[in-house]
Amino acid sequence: MTKITFIDATGEPRTVDGQDGSTVMETALRNSIPGIEAECGGACACATCHVYVSDEWTEKVGSPSQMEEDMLDFAFEVRPSSRLSCQIKVSPELDGLVVTTPAKQG
């Protein structure tokens, strides 16, 4: 199990267990994390699972694909650390990952 911490827009952290091989978005939904809508169900087609990856993790998590970068155009307040959580796969290397959810998804 890989620990993932979601910090909501008010600053409240929630740490949950992520299943390796699943996505950060799926982990959020399974644990009823507020601030992740995932309207399209993980098809990289809606930008409602937008998260900010914390500075110390951006390198390990990596940068978005072309398709994801296009889809981020539909997100608000996009920053260099922005990712769509449906496109981040949970793996043991990401144990301790911290992401912040934006104030509004869509």
Add this chain to the structure above:
Amino acid sequence: MSEVFATDVAIVGAGPVGLFSVFELGLLDMKCHLIDILSKPGGQCAELYPEKPIYDVPGYPVINGQELVDNLMKQAHPFGPTFHLGEMVERLETLGTAERPLFRVHTDAGKAIEAKVVIVAAGGGSFMPKKPPIPGLDAFENTSVFYSVRKMDHFRGRRVVIVGGGDSALDWALNLHPIASRITLIHRRAAFRAAPHSVNAMHALVESGQLDFVLGQVTSVKGEGGQLAALVVRKESGETVDLPCDDMLPFFGLTMKLGPIGEWGLNLHENLIPTDTARFETSTPGIFAVGDINTYPGKLKLILCGFHEAALAAQKAHHYVYPDKKLVFQYTTSSTNLQRKLGVS
């Protein structure tokens, strides 16, 4: 004066489950009109994931969203459904009684569809434009901030700012450019999703000084009385500037919202419509809810579950449309009657 259409069943939503409802109702001699806010049938399958493979449609080990929609359209074709696309159902009027229901469905295009049965197959709700979370933006909506262009003439001689990098943003930048006094396009990055020829046309206008492009994001707005005066833009460099303007057109794609369905007097549970599990009828006799929009114990939001719900709802709908006719269950494999309706006998 609204245009009135009379039919047996009005289906709200032309996604996969709405389309399959046409088939099931058609087998039982009921004619349908479908209303959908999107400009094409298929709902989420066509709008969100036309090219994504789906693995859990029975009989198809894999099929993509658009293929499924195309097949469902083919399957519904013998029953000649009427589509009202690019329209939203605003209001539902109840005219009949519980025993003999009759409804009038009013669309935002001024049409009215009169039907004995209404099937709500609205999925996750209506696709509506995403609104940027800029404080106070709603005070300018429809006077100075627009999420779609209904009348191009409104923008004549005005300073218009278009935000986004997709086809809507680029198309309107190009189309409004000859009309507006000045067009400024704001996008968060130098790359665009829009079709390459539109992007090239936009770059050409920028190079010849006829259109402005700003790399950045809008953080707040200034103005009063519903009239924008300026947008505050954070440029890529981190610098914040005021950009004077009269109108703003944000294009951030679509999101699903329940919309006016919430005001139709149906019982709702967390934005879903509770139904029974034998007929998928709502708290209002004659109104059914099928697919992702309904809820009942054990509900799964799967296309295949929606298909099952549509088949059962059609059986009860028959009772309302043909109160005096007895319904005899038949199979398409063996019934010459059904095969004649399908045009295959």
